[in-house]
Amino acid sequence: MWSTRGEGEAAARRPRIDAELRAGLAVIGGVFPPTITPDLIGFMRQSYASPPIEDMLRGRAIDLAVHELPGHGGDTIEVSVLSPRHASGPRPGVVVAHSGGFMFGDRFSGLDLAIDWVDQLGLVLVTVEYRLAPEHPDPVPFEDCYAALEWTAARAESIGVRRDRLVVAGASAGAGIAAGLALAARDREGPGLAGQLLDYPMLDDRGLTESTRLFDGIGVWDRVSNETGWAALLGDRCGTDGVSAYAAPARATDLRGLPPAFLDVGTVEIFRDETVEYAGRLWSAGIDTELHVWPGGFHAFDIFAKHAALSRGMIATRKAWLERIVSD
Template sequence: MDGGSEYVVPLPISPPATQPSHPNIARPRPPFDPELAVMLPVLHQEIPATVRLADIPVLRERLRAMAPSAAQLLAGRPIGHVEHVIAGFGGAEIVVSVFARTDHAVPGPGFFHTHGGGMMLGDRFFGLSEVLDWVQWHDAVCVSVEYRLAPEFPDPVPVEDCYAGLVWTAANADALGIDPGRLIVAGASAGGGLAAGLALLARDRGAPGLAGQILMCPMLDDRGRTVSSHQFVDGLGLWDRGSHSTAWGALLAERFGTDDVSFYAAPARAENLDGLPPAYIDVGSAELLRDEAVAYASGIWACGGVAELHVWQGGFHGFCAYVPRAAVSVQARRTRDAWVARLVGVQR
């Protein structure tokens, strides 16, 4: 969208009056980690305390200006980048970027990356730094998808675009240098929710087979029923209740908060989490998405599945990416990297 173009709000942005709420909400909340807390005022200079739908054009332009290009992401790394135009949902053209080591010759693990941004913001290069580490360390291949964004393209377009990209990746695994037995979905925030939705779609449609799912501070539930969804309001942290409502309202329009929402869009609504690939789920203790992430891991365990859950004390939403040198961020990233190393090692 051009920065000077008029922005017309195409969808309702407020939850319906009947949106359920938690009946016994206590307002106290876990404290932010001190190293992270001092950075919040700085971060709020670029990221609104509460994101409104009217903020989207400005935020999109700001992200375009701030986000590193593919060349900047790859500077100093022995990794190449190739773009492909593929068919997305409904046959529309979308773009995927493929990243592999320049010496890549033997099929290796494949990471299918779905970027964050509340389903409204970001592009396929957003949040790629850690995934590129996995490409470099494990001689893996990453495919990152440019799914179409809400509110212009509401549900089911984002998750179905991602599924189309995942199917394309599996179908072209040999040409891409991916071992089809080691295909893993990964994403943060909205991308984590999309990755969870992809795992459910792949299970229910019978393909492609997945070796794992990496869900970083995932956005899983539109209903706003958890305690943590009421603890972080009025600009607290980097993703408050108002921002959450904006994002889900953009994605789901009049269905937001009703019973007419697919669990592929909001995976927390899935009643059966059986048959899913091993999951790594992490989240901060001091963020709105905490309880839905914990509940999702519990749901996988209840079905006899495999999930590793980490709740990092004092972490606000996206703390690893925004304050990477804080001690808790370093520990969280090392722990996630170690899980990935174990997963791809077991599959070798």
Template sequence: MPLVPPPFDPELAAALKLLQDEISPGLTPDEIDAVRHDAGAELLELMDLTLCGAFEAEDRAVPGPEGAPEVSLLVCRPTPTAAAAPATGLPVIYYVHGGGMILGTNRDGVDSALRWARELGAVVVSVEYRLAPEHPHPAPIDDVYAGLLWTAEHAEEIGGDPERIVLAGASAGGGLCAALALLLRDRQGPPVIGQLLMCPMLDDRNDTVSSHQMAGVGLWDRTANETGWTALLGERRGTPDVSPYAAPARADDLSGLPPAFLDVGSAETFRDEVVDYASRIWRSGGTAELHVWPGGFHGFDDLVPHAALSRAARAAQLDWLRRLLDR
């Protein structure tokens, strides 16, 4: 019996029809260059990173992994008022962009982190990592780790508190944040107090019920998922020889991790792997808050921000951060 995909939220379904005129659910390896060209880098460069003067934004080039190029960080800190000295000791949101491991820059999606930071009084550091297939695993996670080390060591310099760093990312960025949390635990690296994983890309095996249900449907299906994971892992994808620092779902032990927020749409490829990851955190004695948004497709809250479901998802993300930071 063929698997029937769950229905989309009606408001999102109408938007999805328009989006699919420009974005197809399946991405093949030979389309990567074209998609990168059409990714709107010019518009991202014009983005107001200050949110109308609320932040001071600067690019920093910091030491990368040993033998590798420097890592580019976008640092955005609240602008001091005329009557106040620059704020210090603020929470730091360390943001990792999405893009299926093959697309994106440190501008992608950072507007979400900036909105949280404006509400909470926080510094944002957004990391740019090398992309697959030109730079397969471990290049992306190594860059993300190097950027976090710099952020922790220089937190006070940028107005932040090294004891209050939160990891946040969407899609591939969410997967890299989960991998980073594992790496920090295992290497006894700088402490982080939470991980906000939005529709995270966690499992290279691409063989859950939801991945089959959503084949050819939505905005990131099995074909696109295989393209992204194969770019990152090559022939190792789907084999036993995959590191949890590449695909966090491969980790045998999810204990000792910082509190996690995970969310995902009910009508997207990643649904089942995200639900399973949260369940395994609970089974390991950890703390996780899980939201499965009914009728949501991949990235709905970013792509259709004014929909009722998107507003609910964004409110839940901000509320979790507020409780975590006691703001």
């Protein structure tokens, strides 16, 4: 489905990885190899597993509650609700879909940055344990998350969430799911959304962009990894006309009526061009959209090297948008 050009030509067109970030790649490779093939899914489920949530919450005034609800097909899934302990009255809420290429990760993967939104901005997080491909292919992961979004809106009062200040968010594959949630909430006349926060989103199974073809064995999550993730989710439908825009939001033909959007991405990653194109289409549809393209950033550099200067800038910019979008 995807093709590559000569390695020398491709290398000449690749931006350089930021020097501070490049120093951390050697450490990252042992946990998250740049190229993920189907035989590595089991390894990734172990290496990318989140630390105990109790460790992530230690020293924070945050309450944690676990709830069960019907996911796709009525099967039980879990969500965790993280709330500011001393909040007075309902707070804005964020429904979070985790990263992991649809194949690995859990509802606490990469959540440490989002936890800052709870104790620093006073938001309520609802993070979803959606089921993973290939055992649970499309539409299971997406529909599990949509069920959690509807559950959050329906239970807003009891879990301390303002129904009029509800945001969907995610990173990588989770950002693709979040973009799909925004589309489905519009199409199904579902919960009203105040915003969609899409960090380096995984939006298109077709691999049409230049950046998709440009990075092999580079940084985190290369072309082959992307093929692996989409094939796990979609099987033989990958790249065909039989793929829903809720699974691959870049396929959506009409982006009108969506909530305000925030998108960010690095220049040294395969999702660069599809993120920029999606932002452009949102602007063309009249959607209030903020886009940041971080020079020298590889995929998910804010998660893997959060203390680097570029990462600190990304994290602060994202938080500022979120604070603004949920304010009265």
